[in-house]
Amino acid sequence: MSASNIWISDLTHYYNKKQKSPTLDNINLSIPKGQLTALIGRSGCGKSTLLQMMAGLLFPSDGAVRINGQTIVKPSAKWNMMFQKPSLYPWMTVRENAALGLVFAGTYKEKADRVEELLDMVGLKEHKDKNVQQLSGGQQQRVALARSLATEPEILLLDEPFSALDAFTRTALQTEVAQICHDQNITMVLVTHDIEEAVAMADKVIIMSHNPGKIVGEKDIPLHYPRDRSSKDFATLKEELFAEFEKIDLEKQRELEAMAS
Amino acid sequence: MTTAATITPKAGWFANAMSGYGKMPLWMQSATNATLGMTILLVLWWIGGLLIASNPDTEAFANFAPGPTLVSLWHLIESGTLWETIYSSLYRIIIGLFWGIVIGVPVGVLVGYFLNFRQVANMPFQFLRMISPLAWMPIAVLAFETWDQAIIFLLAMATVWPIIFGTAHGVQRIDPNWFRVAKNLGADGYQMLRRVIMPAIAQDVFAGIRLAIGVAWVVLVPAEYLGVTSGLGYAINDARDTLDYDKLAAIVVVIGVIGYLLDFIAMKLIKRYSWHVE
Numbered sequence: 001m002s003a004s005n006i007w008i009s010d011l012t013h014y015y016n017k018k019q020k021s022p023t024l025d026n027i028n029l030s031i032p033k034g035q036l037t038a039l040i041g042r043s044g045c046g047k048s049t050l051l052q053m054m055a056g057l058l059f060p061s062d063g064a065v066r067i068n069g070q071t072i073v074k075p076s077a078k079w080n081m082m083f084q085k086p087s088l089y090p091w092m093t094v095r096e097n098a099a100l101g102l103v104f105a106g107t108y109k110e111k112a113d114r115v116e117e118l119l120d121m122v123g124l125k126e127h128k129d130k131n132v133q134q135l136s137g138g139q140q141q142r143v144a145l146a147r148s149l150a151t152e153p154e155i156l157l158l159d160e161p162f163s164a165l166d167a168f169t170r171t172a173l174q175t176e177v178a179q180i181c182h183d184q185n186i187t188m189v190l191v192t193h194d195i196e197e198a199v200a201m202a203d204k205v206i207i208m209s210h211n212p213g214k215i216v217g218e219k220d221i222p223l224h225y226p227r228d229r230s231s232k233d234f235a236t237l238k239e240e241l242f243a244e245f246e247k248i249d250l251e252k253q254r255e256l257e258a259m260a261s
Numbered sequence: 262m263t264t265a266a267t268i269t270p271k272a273g274w275f276a277n278a279m280s281g282y283g284k285m286p287l288w289m290q291s292a293t294n295a296t297l298g299m300t301i302l303l304v305l306w307w308i309g310g311l312l313i314a315s316n317p318d319t320e321a322f323a324n325f326a327p328g329p330t331l332v333s334l335w336h337l338i339e340s341g342t343l344w345e346t347i348y349s350s351l352y353r354i355i356i357g358l359f360w361g362i363v364i365g366v367p368v369g370v371l372v373g374y375f376l377n378f379r380q381v382a383n384m385p386f387q388f389l390r391m392i393s394p395l396a397w398m399p400i401a402v403l404a405f406e407t408w409d410q411a412i413i414f415l416l417a418m419a420t421v422w423p424i425i426f427g428t429a430h431g432v433q434r435i436d437p438n439w440f441r442v443a444k445n446l447g448a449d450g451y452q453m454l455r456r457v458i459m460p461a462i463a464q465d466v467f468a469g470i471r472l473a474i475g476v477a478w479v480v481l482v483p484a485e486y487l488g489v490t491s492g493l494g495y496a497i498n499d500a501r502d503t504l505d506y507d508k509l510a511a512i513v514v515v516i517g518v519i520g521y522l523l524d525f526i527a528m529k530l531i532k533r534y535s536w537h538v539e
């Protein structure tokens with residue numbers, strides 16, 4: 001347990017008291033430092049809810065979320081969340097957006113170089129002085145990535161961050177982000193409903209079922225980074241994960257039907 | 262077909278002139294058009310002056326014409342009395358606007374942010390907004406000791422509504438994700454205000470202020486007819502009483518010019534703080 005970076009025990013959550021079944025039901029999860037984890041499951045199973053609790057943006061009805069042994073009481077730039085929409089500030093340039101976390105921390109003056117390097121790294125060298133509204137969707141998400149990385153987070157929380165992008169941009173960013181987290185020993189938690197994305201990015205995949213939101217399975221992805229999507233191993237793992245997910249989903253469906261009848 | 266392109270149509274001088282006009286750089290074209298507009302206004306004024314002078318019934322008002330007016334304006338500028346007059350009026354406008362902002366912006370934030378507040382405030386505010394600020398005069402005179410204060414109160418009453426509505430509009434356009442992201446990046450309350458809320462609503466607040474300045478400037482002149490012995494409204498009334506029609510017209514010109522300048526400044530501020538890319 002001491003090696004785990006994120007530690008969740010007996011977490012249960014109700015959004016309101018009248019709910020019959022909890023949104024999240026008795027979640028136990030331990031994520032070691034530097035591991036890239038993917039949470040997959042049908043939409044509505046509580047993935048975003050769980051992720052927001054890791055970010056300190058939401059607090060569970062019951063149970064605990066700890067980071068490095070400390071219960072989370074508020075958001076911090078040390079565990080940073082990237083959302084589906086880049087949510088950049090349209091009155092700022094690319095550079096100003098990327099630097100915002102450092103500006104808030106009061107360390108931008110010392111760490112200005114880091115912002116420049118990050119923007120170079122995510123391929124925005126030529127665009128630093130542009131207004132963010134002039135960028136494409138993929139470029140905007142890159143700015144959000146640079147913004148998240150600027151504060152040197154220990155943990156990067158990703159809530160379907162690529163789902164609004166075109167297939168090519170999405171693939172490129174999946175590869176880049178996984179590589180960055182792997183190289184810089186950042187603990188990553190990715191929420192997705194895309195099985196290929198999970199296999200492309202994660203060391204370990206956690207499968208969740210819905211109604212109530214529960215952890216029902218997990219699978220290791222023992223592939224090296226960068227991952228070759230055309231390799232046999234990749235295809236095999238993807239199929240296995242898909243089969244496992246189907247099986248669990250089918251069982252769940254039967255269970256629900258049995259309860260209804 | 263290249264042959265069609267080589268045939269040049271026989272264009273008249275007018276069409277040629279107009280095509281040259283279309284090729285001007287944009288700033289030059291806009292400057293030309295602005296000059297044209299002002300020239301038309303001056304010509305209409307001049308013709309109006311001629312008509313007034315040629316009619317025996319209105320002959321006495323012939324000094325409204327551009328010639329006497331501009332001479333009178335020059336005298337006002339030279340003697341320095343104009344500056345004092347302008348100063349008094351601008352002072353009232355600025356203090357009135359100051360109160361309009363101090364009250365209007367926070368109220369606008371409440372109206373924009375809280376649905377309940379908006380629902381409660383909507384009808385009363387729309388109702389109060391429709392009351393001419395001048396209608397508050399009797400109350401203002403009772404409530405305040407000096408005429409100056411009463412006028413400033415009227416100006417505040419005139420400016421507060423557009424500022425409330427402008428601010429509320431800006432707040433309603435804030436994307437809730439901007440708060441979430443800023444919080445996540447470690448923003449405290451002050452930083453949220455300074456880096457997110459203020460820049461997000463600035464353009465709408467200034468748009469409200471621009472409307473407010475327009476209303477205040479219109480209300481100022483009749484408000485200064487009452488009680489006070491300084492300012493542009495007083496100067497107009499005074500000129501009428503002394504049959505100084507050229508001076509009266511000169512003050513009207515000054516009111517127009519200053520109103521234009523105030524609006525211009527407000528417009529520049531809106532542009533400066535606007536973050537929409539067209």
Ligand SMILES: Nc1ncnc2c1ncn2[C@@H]1O[C@H](COP(=O)(O)OP(=O)(O)O)[C@@H](O)[C@H]1O
Binds near residue numbers: 015041044
């Ligand atoms: N703020 C909220 N208030 C009430 N219910 C919510 C709220 N957010 C999400 N839910 C509900 O909780 C469940 C899980 O939502 P979410 O965590 O967003 O799922 P996912 O990200 O897996 O699609 C859904 O049934 C959703 O309708």
Ligand SMILES: [Mg+2]
Binds near residue numbers: 047048049
């Ligand atoms: Mg979600």
